[in-house]
Amino acid sequence: MPTKTYAGKTVEVTDEGFLVNPDDWTEDMAPEIAKEEGIEELTDMHWKVIRFMREDFKERGQIPSIRRMKNVGGIPTADLYKLFPGAPAKKAAKIAGLGKPEGCV
Amino acid sequence: MKKLLILGAGTAGTIMANKLAPVLDKSEWEITIVDREEIHYYQPGFLFIPFGIYTREDIIKPKRDFFPPGVEVIMSEIEQIMPDDNKVKLSNGKILPYDYLIIATGSRVNPAEIEGLLDGGGWRQNIFDFYTPDGALALAKYLKYWEGGRLVVNVAEMPIKCPVAPLEFVFLADWWFTEQGIRDKVEIEYVTPLPGAFTKPRAAKFLGNFLEKKNIHLTADFNIARVDAGKNKIVSWDEREVEYDLLVTIPTNMGADVIARSGMGDDLNFIPTDKHTLQSKKWENIFVIGDATDLPSSKAGSVAHFEAEVLYENFLRAIDGRPLLPKFDGHANCFIESGFGKGILIDFNYDVEPLPGKYPLPGIGPFSLLEETRMNHWGKMMFRWVYWNLLLKGSEMPIEAQMNMAGKRQ
Incomplete structure (x- = not known):
């Protein structure tokens, strides 16, 4: 399993760079992962998304979908795409130290 | 009397009724199936309608032609499922109590x-x-x-x-x-x-x-x-x-509204289901099958059919108080019509992506996996007969529920 070092801590990651164990994640890792995803600075809005994802994951054991972030987290989908351009669900999950959202077949 | 209630008489619900009715002791069990629609649609046929290959008549049969004897059939909308009380309420207010519930309410475009x-x-x-x-x-x-x-x-x-x-x-x-x-x-x-x-x-x-x-x-x-x-x-x-x-x-696909009304689904009204046993994650006496589940498998008739084999076994184990077997592997099998009288076939599961090879007989076929052939096209066209005459009736088919690596090339 490949490893990466964020905020001075070495963690196991998947081939695509998602943390293997969400419990390894600490908030000070997020800005460093974000930079790798092309996001230079995490704003309060970014943090609102990251914290919602972490809490929801803790509660349900599942990475919230974009629809859930809208319905339950109150985060408009258009905002998500602006905050995490390209693939918001994937990028936000990665920065939040969660696994890759389960691809649907 | 113990009551088994099946919600939904599409592909999955109909197969389950046909598999279970002959084996459950009639002096012990009452089976009821509920659906709101009298017509059974051959859904794989929808694809051919826009191009004039099939007409409406080609894809419909009465649902009642496919129910086994001894099963009570109720044609009604379902108002609400009350899983904590083991009851289902119909739109006319009638309450159906159950000991076991199989939910096969499908998905639809929204x-x-x-x-x-x-x-x-x-x-x-x-x-x-x-x-x-x-x-x-x-x-x-x-x-x-x-x-x-x-x-x-x-x-x-x-x-x-x-x-x-x-x-x-x-x-x-x-x-x-x-x-x-x-x-x-x-x-x-x-x-x-x-x-x-x-x-x-x-x-x-x-x-x-x-x-x-x-x-x-x-x-x-x-x-x-x-x-x-x-x-x-x-x-x-x-x-x-x-x-x-x-x-x-192809609009957003969602599970039935009744799932949302009953607070049993995720954001798309799909029901959290154990991906190997098909038991509801929350209620021990509820099983979910077909498009209604939240499984990370394809939503397709072939998947419902393979799930039915596993659910049949697990249902019988559950009523005998035996532990469930985690035997569903996400197996899907899809004919892909590719035009000009040819077709492609893919066979895969949760872990193994579609690979080339022969199917169902390793090395022989007659169908070819991940390859375009005329035989695959004929398989697709023949399948309608198989669907009405074998699959819905829960008959034994010459293919295994679990995906098989034999005949596949890495």
């Missing part, structure tokens, strides 16, 4: 989920779906007189029922416009939220090559935000635009 799709003025004018009989029939009428232009086929979001059907649609469209002599007047564009033509890498590449060969343009990673029906264009969340003259949409 065009209202996308802004401007249903309410923008283009719906059934130059915007159509083919996942409903009405949509497919309306599209057939429209295509008959269409003189050409930009045909855009858009998958709104995943998961969708039968994830290969939109690809089959563009393959068939390419063939059909060629037959009509207007292929040079039609541009075909396939617009999908996936990063490629399909979900699984090897099949995505294989099917992507087909798109190219057939001069069908692929626009990937497109997450639709809205339809601008006034200007005939679809717009993604990251503000990319695709113009169309004719839009064929």
